[in-house]
Amino acid sequence: MYKKLPTRAENFSEWYNELVKRVGLAENSSVRGCMTIKPYGFAIWEKIQAILDHAFKETGHENAYFPLFIPKSYFTREAAHVEGFAKECAVVTHYRLKSDAETNQIIVDNEAKLDEELIVRPTSETIIWHSYKNWIQSYRDLPLLINQWSNVVRWEMRTRLFLRTTEFLWQEGHTAHATQTEAEQEVLQMLNIYADFGKDYLAIPFLKGVKTEHEKFAGAEKTYTIEALMQDGKALQAGTSHFLGQSFAKAFDVTFTNQAGQMDYVWGTSWGITTRLIGALIMAHSDDKGLVLPPRLAPIQVIIIPIYRTQEEKAAIQQQARIIQEQLRTHHIIVKFDDRDEHKPGWKFAEYELKGVPIRLAIGPNDLANHTVELTRRDTSEKIVIQANQLVGQVIQLLADIQNNLYQRAHQFREANTYAVNTYEAFKEAIAQKRGFILAHWDGTTETERKIQAETKATIRCIPLEGTPEPGKCMYTGKPSKQRVVFAQAY
Amino acid sequence: MYKKLPTRAENFSEWYNELVKRVGLAENSSVRGCMTIKPYGFAIWEKIQAILDHAFKETGHENAYFPLFIPKSYFTREAAHVEGFAKECAVVTHYRLKSDAETNQIIVDNEAKLDEELIVRPTSETIIWHSYKNWIQSYRDLPLLINQWSNVVRWEMRTRLFLRTTEFLWQEGHTAHATQTEAEQEVLQMLNIYADFGKDYLAIPFLKGVKTEHEKFAGAEKTYTIEALMQDGKALQAGTSHFLGQSFAKAFDVTFTNQAGQMDYVWGTSWGITTRLIGALIMAHSDDKGLVLPPRLAPIQVIIIPIYRTQEEKAAIQQQARIIQEQLRTHHIIVKFDDRDEHKPGWKFAEYELKGVPIRLAIGPNDLANHTVELTRRDTSEKIVIQANQLVGQVIQLLADIQNNLYQRAHQFREANTYAVNTYEAFKEAIAQKRGFILAHWDGTTETERKIQAETKATIRCIPLEGTPEPGKCMYTGKPSKQRVVFAQAY
Numbered sequence: 001m002y003k004k005l006p007t008r009a010e011n012f013s014e015w016y017n018e019l020v021k022r023v024g025l026a027e028n029s030s031v032r033g034c035m036t037i038k039p040y041g042f043a044i045w046e047k048i049q050a051i052l053d054h055a056f057k058e059t060g061h062e063n064a065y066f067p068l069f070i071p072k073s074y075f076t077r078e079a080a081h082v083e084g085f086a087k088e089c090a091v092v093t094h095y096r097l098k099s100d101a102e103t104n105q106i107i108v109d110n111e112a113k114l115d116e117e118l119i120v121r122p123t124s125e126t127i128i129w130h131s132y133k134n135w136i137q138s139y140r141d142l143p144l145l146i147n148q149w150s151n152v153v154r155w156e157m158r159t160r161l162f163l164r165t166t167e168f169l170w171q172e173g174h175t176a177h178a179t180q181t182e183a184e185q186e187v188l189q190m191l192n193i194y195a196d197f198g199k200d201y202l203a204i205p206f207l208k209g210v211k212t213e214h215e216k217f218a219g220a221e222k223t224y225t226i227e228a229l230m231q232d233g234k235a236l237q238a239g240t241s242h243f244l245g246q247s248f249a250k251a252f253d254v255t256f257t258n259q260a261g262q263m264d265y266v267w268g269t270s271w272g273i274t275t276r277l278i279g280a281l282i283m284a285h286s287d288d289k290g291l292v293l294p295p296r297l298a299p300i301q302v303i304i305i306p307i308y309r310t311q312e313e314k315a316a317i318q319q320q321a322r323i324i325q326e327q328l329r330t331h332h333i334i335v336k337f338d339d340r341d342e343h344k345p346g347w348k349f350a351e352y353e354l355k356g357v358p359i360r361l362a363i364g365p366n367d368l369a370n371h372t373v374e375l376t377r378r379d380t381s382e383k384i385v386i387q388a389n390q391l392v393g394q395v396i397q398l399l400a401d402i403q404n405n406l407y408q409r410a411h412q413f414r415e416a417n418t419y420a421v422n423t424y425e426a427f428k429e430a431i432a433q434k435r436g437f438i439l440a441h442w443d444g445t446t447e448t449e450r451k452i453q454a455e456t457k458a459t460i461r462c463i464p465l466e467g468t469p470e471p472g473k474c475m476y477t478g479k480p481s482k483q484r485v486v487f488a489q490a491y
Numbered sequence: 492m493y494k495k496l497p498t499r500a501e502n503f504s505e506w507y508n509e510l511v512k513r514v515g516l517a518e519n520s521s522v523r524g525c526m527t528i529k530p531y532g533f534a535i536w537e538k539i540q541a542i543l544d545h546a547f548k549e550t551g552h553e554n555a556y557f558p559l560f561i562p563k564s565y566f567t568r569e570a571a572h573v574e575g576f577a578k579e580c581a582v583v584t585h586y587r588l589k590s591d592a593e594t595n596q597i598i599v600d601n602e603a604k605l606d607e608e609l610i611v612r613p614t615s616e617t618i619i620w621h622s623y624k625n626w627i628q629s630y631r632d633l634p635l636l637i638n639q640w641s642n643v644v645r646w647e648m649r650t651r652l653f654l655r656t657t658e659f660l661w662q663e664g665h666t667a668h669a670t671q672t673e674a675e676q677e678v679l680q681m682l683n684i685y686a687d688f689g690k691d692y693l694a695i696p697f698l699k700g701v702k703t704e705h706e707k708f709a710g711a712e713k714t715y716t717i718e719a720l721m722q723d724g725k726a727l728q729a730g731t732s733h734f735l736g737q738s739f740a741k742a743f744d745v746t747f748t749n750q751a752g753q754m755d756y757v758w759g760t761s762w763g764i765t766t767r768l769i770g771a772l773i774m775a776h777s778d779d780k781g782l783v784l785p786p787r788l789a790p791i792q793v794i795i796i797p798i799y800r801t802q803e804e805k806a807a808i809q810q811q812a813r814i815i816q817e818q819l820r821t822h823h824i825i826v827k828f829d830d831r832d833e834h835k836p837g838w839k840f841a842e843y844e845l846k847g848v849p850i851r852l853a854i855g856p857n858d859l860a861n862h863t864v865e866l867t868r869r870d871t872s873e874k875i876v877i878q879a880n881q882l883v884g885q886v887i888q889l890l891a892d893i894q895n896n897l898y899q900r901a902h903q904f905r906e907a908n909t910y911a912v913n914t915y916e917a918f919k920e921a922i923a924q925k926r927g928f929i930l931a932h933w934d935g936t937t938e939t940e941r942k943i944q945a946e947t948k949a950t951i952r953c954i955p956l957e958g959t960p961e962p963g964k965c966m967y968t969g970k971p972s973k974q975r976v977v978f979a980q981a982y
Contacts, residue, residue: 029618031558031609036622039553039637046554063529063537067522068611068658069581072588076597087587090560091599093609094582095646097563106567108582108608113547118522120559120583120611127520131527140833146530151642153561155586169560342631415788 006290012232033159033166059143068201068378069118074126078251081219088155099359129252144176162279170274176266183267185237190271191224191241203294203406208461212444221245233435235488244268262478291356296398302335303352307364338412424475441481458487498779503723524650524657526571534790552636560609565617569742572710579646581611611644636669653770660766662936667757674758681762682715694897700953705937712736718952721774725928725977735759784849786890793826794843798855897940915966932966932972949978
């Protein structure tokens with residue numbers, strides 16, 4: 001039997017790390033900062049991919065694939081971009097190894113040194129805009145709506161499974177438009193696709209907003225973000241959508257002939273989400289018994305566990321379980337039947353609780369006699385015994401209820417942990433005692449933002465899009481503020 | 492209007508390169524040997540992925556993701572593997588860039604040198620078996636059936652779009668088993684999945700066989716291959732499935748307790764296909780007018796082209812075209828309607844012929860009056876005029892016919908270009924004049940194999956699995972031969 005998980009109250013961070021490993025979602029590899037995503041974790045990523053990929057295609061985007069390597073010189077083209085990105089990255093300098101005759105070891109062949117070093121992509125704006133120059137001539141080539149699913153590498157000093165890893169998986173959309181308005185609409189459209197995905201699938205309410213100048217993407221004119229609140233009161237940036245203006249078009253000389261026959265630079269956007277979303281999913285819903293997964297993203301939605309003493313009982317239950325399995329599958333429910341002899345039912349109950357399977361279906365000899373089954377919800381631990389002939393309808397309803405309940409719970413948690421403060425004293429106290437999303441007035445300067453961060457570790461997560469902006473006075477400097485912004489400590 | 496493609500007869504190689512670029516399947520990037528896969532080419536890869544991924548899952552495999560980087564020392568663990576793989580590869584030596592104060596350029600920060608260099612994976616056996624050591628303890632953990640879709644890098648000197656690129660996309664299956672028999676069954680199962688995929692989707696007959704010692708995968712005990720014949724008579728290795736024996740288990744110390752309670756090393760397999768399959772698809776079926784795609788892998792299956800003079804005619808045709816589009820979509824047919832005004836019908840006909848769309852559907856004013864449409868097959872250029880109310884059934888039938896015809900054509904081509912020779916003179920003449928698959932006796936030695944290759948550029952593609960082996964005498968040395976093997980010049 002497993003030893004107990006650390007609880008969230010004891011140590012949220014250890015609870016998270018231990019949970020990820022014990023469930024078998026991912027593990028640290030022997031390569032510094034790089035994780036291995038194990039099958040159960042990857043199955044969640046595959047679902048995220050399938051759903052978002054469909055949403056991207058429905059809105060006219062196509063997938064493509066650009067090279068992993070970017071020539072070093074490309075990074076210097078867009079001045080702000082190089083400042084933000086070209087620092088911590090994996091640099092390929094050689095293209096051959098050889099056996100060393102003296103030591104009999106494999107060493108780098110110094111004769112195979114690249115003329116220009118290659119950077120393993122930390123993001124692909126530069127190499128993609130380099131291509132777009134040749135792909136775009138006329139307004140008829142626009143909009144160009146491309147997405148890429150790929151791996152990227154950013155040499156992170158402190159890493160945590162899913163939340164911050166040197167290599168991670170993501171999607172990066174890169175679009176080019178004839179007009180500013182159209183590009184701005186695209187940026188908001190993709191932000192909304194992410195937010196809807198959060199609500200409908202991850203069961204997480206995402207706060208939509210704009211990043212400050214200090215926090216925006218290097219090379220963007222404006223960065224939109226979706227921010228989630230975790231159970232420990234810290235914020236997590238779950239995705240971003242950037243309005244690039246004409247910055248990359250100018251850096252890579254991407255012009256087009258508009259309908260009036262004039263040359264102009266195109267307008268760009270980029271937007272992405274990463275495997276970090278799996279970290280968000282875990283920290284938003286899970287509890288001290290293990291993972292809690294929203295049914296729409298669960299690799300297994302229903303686990304059937306037989307309870308038997310004799311092999312005769314097992315055989316009779318197996319027969320019934322297979323009928324149930326088939327019924328549920330017909331209704332596109334992902335169901336697994338665990339009839340392994342080597343583990344007792346109690347062990348299996350704990351195992352699938354740990355794995356976050358939304359519904360546990362137990363069948364014992366009494367159930368067979370009474371034509372019943374016992375269903376247990378993972379989110380509330382509530383048990384119900386139902387007639388076997390009502391199973392399909394009940395399971396469908398229960399999956400929908402669980403999905404909805406997780407969202408409501410996360411939404412209530414956010415409501416309960418979002419509050420306004422008016423003084424810096426109250427702000428510091430709130431951050432120290434309960435964290436959460438703190439709405440406060442700020443004078444709009446990077447200087448103040450930095451000071452607050454240095455003193456409290458809280459950053460401005462975003463300038464919220466919703467609600468009516470009301471002016472006030474900066475809690476730190478007393479200078480005028482146009483509206484409250486959202487502060488939090490963040491992952 | 493486009494200038495004409497080079498013909499296959501004139502210059503097969505130029506025809507291929509030009510076709511790939513002109514269709515917009517892929518292009519060379521500015522990074523040496525790395526290609527950009529453009530949306531139309533990537534859409535074919537997505538179909539290949541979806542179909543194979545489903546077949547892998549149906550046979551119990553799960554996807555996972557292992558790191559891009561492999562510590563240099565891992566390659567030295569398996570002796571044969573390092574000989575075959577650790578030579579030409581991308582080596583990461585540093586993890587930071589910095590601004591050079593003097594030149595104002597971005598340079599590699601020499602203070603950020605890695606203690607141990609990282610290799611960008613050329614294949615993942617080493618890092619995966621390193622993980623498997625911790626994942627496998629008992630026979631209950633077996634079989635372990637894992638697949639990964641990823642990018643890999645091999646520093647190739649001569650590259651060609653899809654066929655051989657420095658970075659390419661692929662899937663790599665890596666499985667571990669309790670017994671030799673089970674591992675061998677897995678190897679053959681995956682080979683058959685590839686061969687069936689070739690027949691049912693790519694419409695290419697794959698020859699199944701075993702690689703010679705000289706040609707097998709570095710680290711495998713036995714490599715199975717599927718070999719395809721291209722229209723220029725050259726062979727293309729389309730996929731491989733390796734029986735690894737216990738070599739990687741021993742190199743990475745992966746042991747398990749078997750049912751009898753004894754410790755043993757596990758048995759391994761690995762198997763993969765790559766974006767090269769898109770090259771095979773192109774070279775197997777396409778013609779001098781452009782791409783010819785099997786309907787089951789075509790990103791667009793039916794293109795509707797309106798023929799009109801006036802805007803009134805256009806409006807009426809549009810209405811009818813949208814009804815047709817909807818009808819076909821209901822039957823899961825991928826259909827596009829090209830009603831752009833800026834191009835004439837003739838231009839569009841040539842465009843979609845170039846793009847290999849299986850069926851062209853044209854509607855003009857007469858068709859409207861007569862309730863007809865005109866269908867043109869891409870594979871035979873045959874035209875039929877049908878009643879609009881018979882459309883769906885006809886299109887479904889036609890797509891199946893085209894799929895089948897492409898396979899039959901490729902099969903007949905292979906039959907016509909496969910022949911036995913008994914003397915080395917006849918062999919040299921055949922290779923020089925018509926290439927193809929040449930069945931010949933060989934004495935089983937690497938020495939002879941190398942000499943024949945040096946003199947004729949032909950390699951042994953495989954020792955075929957089908958047919959009854961008949962002994963004979965090696966065409967080169969006269970020594971005894973157990974059976975004919977398949978020679979060809981290859982990509």
